[in-house]
Amino acid sequence: MSRPEHRSRLHRWRMVALVVAVLAGVGLATAEEGSAPTPAPAAPTALAAAPDAESSAWYCTGSTTASGPVPGFLVLTNTTPHPVTTDLSAVSDDGAEAHAAVAVPAHGVVTPSVGAVSSGGWEGRTVVVSGGGVAVSQVVQNSLGWSEAPCQSATAAQWYFPGGSTVGSDQLTLSLYNPTPTPVVVDLSFVTPTGTLHPINYQGIVLGPGQVAAENVASEVQDASTVSTVVSARTGRIVAAEVEQFTGSAPGLSLVPGASTPQSSWAVPMAQEPPGGTSEINVFNPGSSSESVRVQLRLPSGPLAPLSTRVAPGSTWSLETSAQTRIPKSEAYSAAVSASGGAGVVVGRTVLWPGATQGPKAGMALAVDGLSSTWPARRWVVPPPGTSGTLPVAGAAPGSLVLFNTSDTTETYTAAAPTASGVRTVATGTLGAGTAAVVQGAPLASVGLGQIVVQASGPMAVSEDGAPSGGAGVVTMPAIALAGPDD
């Protein structure tokens, strides 16, 4: 009981209550809120800049000059309704350079000739676009086959490749290109079934500004059926691509761009088990903690029981899908790969079609990464394998376009071919969760060597198989995400 002198008309307890309420209330209200720094926003390694961009750039490597073992050309696809100018520069691994200014018409596709680089073998090319909305891909070919792949729209300090082979006389080449003004020091390491290798000759590779280098992996990593590669720049940032030349009974040529970030979800929109051949999905965990990986397979008739395992850090899980009895032969299916427990994985697929009658019989490609399939603009472009005047092989054309709904809900989609004279719808419809749609035949043939722009209401993994090839997955071109003005 308080003494009389402590009683007054002043309401001390109101203030005490207010103080306690505010201090405790705000403390409790803010206690749950985390304050983790926001990580850097990740973007696909191939992303066409928004149409209103001031400038954008694409970096391409993995091809050689015409006299080299893997000659190729670029495909510039303008998704915007206005012409765009570009500056092309090419540099060879001995420093020879060539430059060209190329205009790309509205909704047009061009395969520019940069001009003959005077000497050297492997090339690096930079395409600087005065604006955005242009996708750049490259096509390579030689006697073993042909391949197409997106160029990279950003440099990175790390590049990951899940697959590769040096078995027998197979040639695996890493092409490294430094398109920046900053010198770069690069280390290479390889994960094989027998362990991780850090070849001394591939440590501390110095790439000056605008320099290209190609490293023959087979000279250091011999007779490995699955070679996962990590390209790590100590300073600066580069682009890297892998070229696989299958020389065995199922010859083939593959150009594989690297993945700059491990991700938790990947998709193979369409696969098919080759009769008499082999195929495998390579799940590479480059992180420092184990990943729980789950591969969800889905036939048109419905999902299969998933395959899962735990992938140790710094190791690769080669899931030989051709040996899985639950997958019926000769039936197309989709695969969704998800990883949890770490920073993510990098996924690719290798397929050998020894009995094929036309085109390359072996191929290797990255799966469609989650960043590309979930990119907020929900628009993707599928460049053609060339123009009528420039094709890797005679009759090269889109073989099938696959749209794979990677979300948990039904999504609508539209595939259209914009041209200077208008937009022609190729396909449209809805896709249930985890289902895929294949566009081929006449609808696809009507597009010819034009671009196809896919727009969807939700996440979608889009890829196109090129023809002629031995089968699904031999020549695969993932769609390139398009940035919107609001991204």
Place this chain on the structure above:
Amino acid sequence: MEAQVPAVVAVVVTADPGPWFEDTLCSLAAQDYGELSVLVLAVGDDHEEVTGRVGRVLPDAFVRHLADRRGYAAATNEALGMVEGAAFYLLCHDDVALDPDAVHLLVEEAFRSNAGVVSPKFVNWDDPTVLLHVGMSCDKTGAVVDRILEGEVDHGQHDAVRDVFVAPGGCVLVRADLFAELGGFDPGIVAMGEDLDFCWRSQVAGSRVVVAPAARVRHREAVASGLEPLAVGAEPEGRHPVTLQALQRRHELRAVLKCFTWFPLLWVLPEAALLALGEIAVALLARDGERARAVAGAWRWNARRIGEIRALRRTLAGHRLLSDAEVRRLQVRGSARLSRYLSRLSHQGLDAANAVRSGHRHPERTENAEVAVLTGSVGTAFSEDADFDQLDDLGRRAGRDRFGRRVRTPVLGSGRQRIVAVLLALAVVTLGTRELLFGSLPLVGQLAPLPSWSATWHHFFSGWQSAGVGTTAPASPAFGLVGLTSTVLLGAMPVAQRILILGCIPLGAWGLSRFLRPLVSPRARMVGALCYLGLPLAYGALGTGRWDGLVAYALFPFIAARLARTAGVTPFAAEPGPRWRSGQTGQVAILGALIAATAGFAPAVVPIVLVTAVAWEVGALVVGVRQDAGRVVVAALKGVGAALVLVAPWVIGTVWAGKASVGIFGLPISAATAPGWGEVVRFAIGPAARSPLVWLLVVSAALPLLIGRGVRLVWAARLWAGALASWGLALVTSRGDLGSFTPSESVVLAPAALAVAACVWLGISASERDLAGSEFGWRQVASFVALVFVVVGVLPVVAAAVGGRWGLPSQGVEQPLAFLDQPSTSGVTRVLWLGDPRALPTGGWSVQEGLAYALTPEELPNTEQVLAPAGAGPAGLVGDAVRLALSGGTVHLGRLLAPAGVRYIVVVDALAPSLEGSGTPSVSAPPPAGLVSDLLAQGDLRAVPGEFGVQVFVNVDAMAVTAERVAPLPVRSSSGAPGAADVRGWQPVLSALSAGSAATGPVGSGTVYAGYAPSGSFSLSVDGRHVSGRAAFGWAAQYAVTKGQASLALSQFPLVPLAVTLELAAWVALAVTLVGRRRVASAPEP
């Protein structure tokens, strides 16, 4: 046989004598010394009256009338020409009364001691039991010091004959030959100090000066006590009347200059000058302008007479028999005046110490008497000073109370303890700051070095700033204050910087001790001030280089006190003074001036004052006080309005920036690294003193809410409401919840720090007053616990002091970026800084939350760049380009930056660079993730390897700010982004442009580009011929020139300089009005 005794002539100088004159004459007439003659020297106009009065008492006396009103010394010297045959002179004032045996005792002692000068014992005229002087001494600076205590009762304790340094004037026996040889007194000394001078010269000439206490003289000290006017002869009075103090100080210095040989002067004079500066500073702080003028005037007066002094030195040199060392034996060591000040400070407190206006014995005694009377007066019977019972009637401590019981002094209860506590606190602060006192401060946060003295003033008045790519916005008024401080310090900019930064900490504590002075006891004030020092806020601000936080910490207590006074809330009232100053207008003006001065460094203090005012109102309402509701808010609005008027040019320039003007308060930091609620409440915003123990201080501040009564409870409620508002505001603004209004938390938390310290203070006071007489209960327990909490709560700060720099990094970005200070080979270029606003060592503008940019010349930043204007102006295009790069919209950031002359891009990710594993890392303030990646993705930016702690990029497409090439920019480039061809082929020309000088240099025929904004404010001339320009990139200019010598200069109507001059005039007028009125107010009533 009659003994023969030497003749003594008593020389009495009188001027308009008072009624006591007859007593003087009677005492001379009553002397038992046979050979005593009396010579009266009458100065002034009424000599007939004097003659008559002398004749009535001493008919044998000689009276000589001196027509002019010369001083005492000059008048006394007349005796040299009038008297012959005298062995001794007895030099007397007209207000002394000698005991009948005084003269013979003095003569006797002169012979016995072989002394040239003999002084009697002086006692009080009215009470002969009280001693006045028994000889005196002085220190080497001439400051006279008595041998006895003030008011000391004569028990014969000083009755031994002894050598002294000074025989006090009034009555002194001087050997006639000595007096003649030395030429008598120094006629240049009109009054005060002639005794010191003569005695010093006597000793230089080999004579002894002794005191013979057996000879007793009563002394009225009529001049010193104001009974007689001060006769200063022809001394011009000037604007300020000549005071005894002024005379004393100038004559002391004159004696020093005359009597020392040259060698001792080499160290005595600097020491005296240093002491004088210190005394002036203390006097100014104590608002004792009279003393400050006296001290400063002494040096000026003697400087004007240096020729005369040199002649007197030569004369004295002819008489010198003793060395300085021998003469110095009788002087006191050290500084008598400083010792006396500190002694008084420790015994009687600051006010009493500062009340000592003079070092001279006479005026000092007058004031000391006042002090002594005060301590034992009725007034102090109601004093809160807990040691009152220990004081006797003269204010001295006896150690026992009036009942003879031993007094137990409570902690901090005595002035001495409080002084010790202050010294300890200052020692801790000094210990914690020791590594920052000397050397250069690191380039961290806002601690960039100050520009030169002239550059500071020039920047303040200039109509153009180099911030960004140039702006005509007026500079912050802070430059005026910096310029003023550096002017006082004669351009010593590093010293000025330290004073303006480190001085904030003690200034804040002092401000807090003044705040709520009407409410609490000195002991509680001391606790409050110590708590304010013990809160981590100031050290957090210092450790993170936040100058604005330190200034807010220092000045907010003053603002709060003035706000309370202006509002007139109980118990605050306007300070007594003239009507204008104590009236509403004066109070508002002072409040406005305080807010304006603070806002120059910490603009956010303007809204914070308003928020605090509202919170105070809410606090009062919550506890049920509705009386005077709204007055604080109204006062705050008036004060803010006055502040805005006082810095109107700057305010207009800021508002002119439009939406960007809110950036003047602070730039948004990353919410991810913003402090949490717990950190905000315990002021853990810096690297030091982050211990949770500080919570105890906050908890202890709740005590007045629990036990306070009356006005203490009301004020506790107000302060707590202010604290809650401050903490809440700091939390939401640092997380970006208030949009663009994101002031630094170090500024926003100032009211909370004030509240916590003041509530601790109020709690102590409440326990002293509101619990008096209460039975023991939980309140007493709570008081004790709160006290323990306070002691423990300040320990983190004490512990943090061990580091010596409050966590401030030892090196900032100046080390990895030292190359920026090297001469550039690329012409005049700029540096783009990117990083979290807390990490940037310069001011800037926001790109997005957690990322700010700044453009500086290619050199390490200084304060001109730190206090940047609110709007970026055309430099906003740089921010747009950075945003574009971050969104992936360009791979040519370098090209987009080229027109601004950006050669380097520096990304900072922490307050200071630190190598991994090399000691304590600096405060981390990373920029948004992906920034460096986005910059690396640019095709025209090259990363510079080898730098640590910062990431540097070189712009491959860079062009100089002033450059030339043959081809002009195409028309399409007159506005908009540059193309590749637009930035190629430029060669640097012209020197750097500064606010004070033109950019000059030779140019060839072609096009000259000038990347300065606004382009319309510049003109280019080649060989003296004006060249008209046209737009480039929308904001810069290009000029078609022919070969010649070019000059690019600012060419605009000096609107800003005129406005700033008016602003300065307003400040001066306000200061003169306030100080002038105050001086008039403090003059004694007639």
